[in-house]
Amino acid sequence: MEIIAITKTHPLWETARRFAAESGWPGGAFLAKQMEEDRFLPWERVFVVCDGGALCGFCSFTQYDEMPERYGYSPFIGCVYVDPSRRGNRLSEKMLLAASRYAKTLGYESVYLMSGEQGLYEKYGFQKLGEFATIFGTLESLFAKSTKDTD
Numbered sequence: 001m002e003i004i005a006i007t008k009t010h011p012l013w014e015t016a017r018r019f020a021a022e023s024g025w026p027g028g029a030f031l032a033k034q035m036e037e038d039r040f041l042p043w044e045r046v047f048v049v050c051d052g053g054a055l056c057g058f059c060s061f062t063q064y065d066e067m068p069e070r071y072g073y074s075p076f077i078g079c080v081y082v083d084p085s086r087r088g089n090r091l092s093e094k095m096l097l098a099a100s101r102y103a104k105t106l107g108y109e110s111v112y113l114m115s116g117e118q119g120l121y122e123k124y125g126f127q128k129l130g131e132f133a134t135i136f137g138t139l140e141s142l143f144a145k146s147t148k149d150t151d
Contacts, residue, residue, distance in 0.1 A: 057082040104147035
């Protein structure tokens with residue numbers, strides 16, 4: 001298993017975009033549209049998990065994700081997805097760690113994540129900060145984790 005941080009110039013970009021679009025998950029469709037429209041700042045990334053050349057997961061690392069800018073939290077790990085046939089191998093944890101390490105190299109002391117899941121991200125060291133309205137008008141939990149724990 002290999003985790004790769006990609007941008008639009010990476011050879012896996014289009015493959016990852018299609019994989020996200022075909023995931024059958026609304027977060028994947030959202031990410032695929034962002035990738036198609038190249039809505040990424042130069043430092044933002046998509047992280048993919050590859051196994052023998054096959055994609056089996058992805059997440060994004062962006063300035064805001066689905067959190068409105070007015071709250072002031074940044075950066076975000078978002079759109080965390082692992083193919084159902086690959087779940088149970090801690091791939092989400094590995095992607096979260098890779099994205100957190102990248103955030104640390106950029107000088108960020110914390111990373112954030114929005115999710116409706118309860119009990120999932122806490123086991124990876126994230127702490128729930130509260131409930132916030134998303135850009136989609138839904139209410140989700142905001143989680144935070146220090147990048148100091150990424151070594």
